[in-house]
Amino acid sequence: MTLDISIIPSANPKSDEQVAEILANPGFGTYFTDHMFTVEWTPEKGWHDARITAYGPLTLDPATAVLHYAQETFEGMKAYRHDDGSVWTFRPFENAERMKRSSHRLALPVLEPEDFVQAVEALVEVDQRWIAEAGSEKSLYIRPFMIATEAFLGVRPSQHVTFMVIASPAGAYFKGGIKPLTLWLTEEYTRAGRGGMGAAKTGGNYASSLVAQQEAIAQGCDQVVFLDVAEGKYVEELGGMNMYFVYADGHVVTPETGTILEGITRSAIIELTEKAGHKVEERKISIDEWREGVASGEITEVFACGTAAVVTPVGTLKWKGGEVQGSTETGPLTAQIRQSLVDLQYGRAADEFGWMHRVI
Template structure:
């Protein structure tokens, strides 16, 4: 536990805020950031909220050479009443510590981490946009900053939180996308870092993504790294399929990231008494379900998009058209329910929402 209050240094030079209609994901950042240091012997210390600024870091810092880092992604939403609320932030902090354990990074106190997020959002509350579908994206991350060219866990770290106002992931509603099944490259393997949220997993996905985009596909459907038979993720999202009335999703196996939205979808489906199973799903099974007409819907789930319907899968020369390329009824219901809870439009029976501060006006 960090038994310290958070020092706050307010910016004396506030930035111009982008127009809500022109927001681009991850391109503009708020006035302040949270920083906290770790060193062997002292533990986590010096928690501060300071003006957003560049970092001064030694070229020999271990993050540059051995990639010891983790990150998270969550959002703050402005309700119609002007309140600001977070969606299941404790789950992100739990997962951050799970990633920390895998990358041999000292754990953070989760309650203190949530308090840091809330204080930062409260200070920069005017950056939370109020246009339909917009939000404030929150990026906590930890990097190893000890200057040492040796392959070993770092003795020094920096925990940072930055925030960015973002627009709706979909410009014209949730439209199904075309996905190519990847047979050559793999994202992660069991025993690796696939279940941790670390930058290397995303770097390893770039080549396959580059190839399929040139061929007119939006994303890659990843298969397992051993047999290349079983479905794992779609792009950087978890994936679900509705087959003959039952919803199935790949079981967490050590190489699949445990998505917060994935968990929310599972809870919703069980709340609605819809049959849902976590298990291995092969492409052959999916192909056969398509052939016999029982593959009803497919969608990805994640923080950025919430739900991303899949209208077509391309696999080994076969084009699998799903639900006539239209958004499925269940996909739409899940999307409307989760976003409705996030923006305070419908009741939250799961206690997923965490309020931040009092009602404010956007200037």
């Protein structure tokens, strides 16, 4: 750990009563902890002035580069309270390595994984009272992000960059609880092509998905499905989740990476599924294979995954002029994988993979 972090406690933290009230029903991404972490970078000084201060608004010059050229990356991860009161994160070095890859793609400086994890842990330790007690599936959602903060309108990599970490107590991602999603297939919009930013966790990818998500909601659906840009026939991912398809013979298929986000939960599920005795293929899967497979019964379960949503079953797929109805309940393998994952994250099962990282 190389960051020299100063800590300036908030002068106006939430009371214990206020925190308890929030933790009773935190929602997702609505409330934020008392503090935030910040460190800055310039070519001359490298990463410097690491600090934890009171959570609050940022002051940015109107010419700040990120506002004009979207040079930014971010991560999403969680901290979990175990029965003994300890606090753990899930595969934090994987998040750190992915941010390195994203930063390279966005021409941002690299924050070394050890420093990334140190920053996350420092904030979690300071704001640990915001993590709900064990016994539920509540957690502390952690959002590290890096933005170009030079005030300059030229089109080049920023010469001043700021990395921050904020945190938000989290309940269920979907308000309706765990039930099969209805998905909308967009045939007009795509998310990323070969050589693009699809594998980088950057805001532009999510911004480009929002108009298609609007389309999905207008059609009465929960999420949108994107196809590949080259041929418009292969399933890539949802607006914010990776996908899995379970076949009648027990094998599982997930779309290959390259133009999609290399999900931390996605790769964990591959290992959990293989450990459960199911062969997992990472390959192209066409939208026709999905539709025909569900209709014929060859595909028995479909589910999506991500840090926020964990594992969520998929029921119906809709598109202009048609739909195919999958299961109206959570499938057995979907339920098994989800339970295996959350049991590991909350310390109810042995961590055979070495994924959990103790913070407190």
